[in-house]
Amino acid sequence: MSIQEMTREAVAAAVLEELTNVAPDLAGEDIPEDADLRDEFDLDSMDFLNWITALHNRFGIDIPELDYPKLSTIGKAADYLGRG
Amino acid sequence: MSDLYRMPSLGSDMESATLIEWCKQPGERLAKDDVIAVVETQKGAIEIEVFHDAVMGKPLIEVGETVPVGAAMAELEGIGDGIEQAPSPPVEPPAPSGRRRASPAARRLAEARGIGLERLRGSGPEGAIRLEDVQRAVQAQAPKAPLPPDSKGTGLGMAAMRQAIAAAMSRSKREIPHYYLSHDIDLTRATQWLGAHNAELPPDRRILMAALFIKAVALTLRKFPELNGFDRDGQFEPSKAIHVGSATAIRGGGLVAPAIHDADQLELGPLMDKLRDLVARVRRGGLRASELSDPTVTVSSLGERGVDRLYGVIYPPQVAIVGFGTPELRPRVVEGEITPRTLVTATLAADHRHSDGHRGGLFLAKLAARLQEPETL
Secondary structure, three states, X not given: OOHHHOOHHHHHHHHHHHHXXXXXXXXXXXXXXXOOHHHHHOOOHHHXXXXXXXXXXXXXXXXXXXXXXXXXXXHHHHHHHHOO | OEEEEEOOOOOOOOOEEEEEEEOOOOOOEEOOOOEEEEEEEXXXXXXXXXXXXXXXXXXXXXXXXXXXXXXXXXXXXXXXXXXXXXXXXOOOOOOOOOOOOEOHHHHHHHHHHOOOHHHOOOOOHHHOEOHHHHXXXXXXXXXXXXXXXXXXXXXXXXXXXXXXXXXXXXXXXXXXXXXXEEEEEEOHHHHHHXXXXXXXXXXXXXXXXXXXXXXXXXXXXXXXXXXXXXXXOOEEEEOOOOOEEEOEEOOOOOEEOXXXXXXXXXXXXXXXXXXXXXXXXXXXXXXXXXHHHOOOEEEEEOXXXXXXXXXXXXXXXXXXXXXXXXXXXEXXXXXXXXXXXXXXXXXXXXXXXXXXXXXXXXXXXXXXXXXXXXXXX
């Protein structure tokens, strides 16, 4: 399914799924949509890059480095990707 | 002809491991570097490899058994002429007078269990203390209280890992006379170069500054052999190979520093791939014993959200650790003008028995020069 056909809720769920794939130690954690992933969940630069890579591969959307700050939470990432 | 497969070294802070599973069955062919078994350690599940071609023989221990480093785990068959046995711990230099002779493995175990070598009777040549002698003393000790089970069930027992870190770091601070140096390095060019490089690439081929740091340290070390290698009871054993341990924090506490082998010879892209792979395996398990036991130096980078600088504690038996604080914009005087530049503070903690501050300072200066030419890394 292309991202345009997905509900925002489904995009957010997919974004979270990719996060726990690259950081399996976060599986089962309650990660609020507005929680800063780096500050509150200790995501380091490598985890973050792996997550961006997974999102790029899953949705085929280009995510330049300069846009990284726009993906600092699950919610922001879902909004960013939803805009296509 | 048969031989024994022994529990390999798992790094200086781990003295035993528990067999989780055999990956090979009796009769199966083993090639050098094949994973023969998975063991549980204080740092999680680790894959252990064979060091030469052989055929799997009879297992000598069962799943669930905990055995010390060096203990026989299985028979290996068909080891013909000209095939070397697994690398054994390096031969101990002659003991200085007044010091008990002991094998490195025996010394390590005694150290880890707080057993004084002078209390032991050695059964080796000239009364040298062997691992067996220490093991007997360990068994004679009152049993320790069991460690509390890991609360999250991730297999990474936090209490056990804290104990492992405590043992290695206490030994480091007790035995190694550290000296510390620090140097502010201008990263403006490296940052610009990296930004331009990554802008052209999909995420899976982008490179992190951490990879540049590791490569620059590895290349610089070629000219500073006294910082790359091991202390063996006070004698320095330089290493030709430059295996950089990359300190990686584990969420929730603890850290490991698995090796990027021959980091000086890797192009940045493949080096970054290795780094990614190591971090992934720190997160989900699957580190190899050799990666934990053979770094010849350690690099610790705080990343983007740390503090200005870190003062490293050397991981024995290594003799140096290079630290990188968080790169940030700071005022710097360039050609008489105060200008904002991206700076990182690099630190060196090194073993004063084997190098001096003068050479350490030159090392950091050369490292700074290297990082001014990112395109050559």
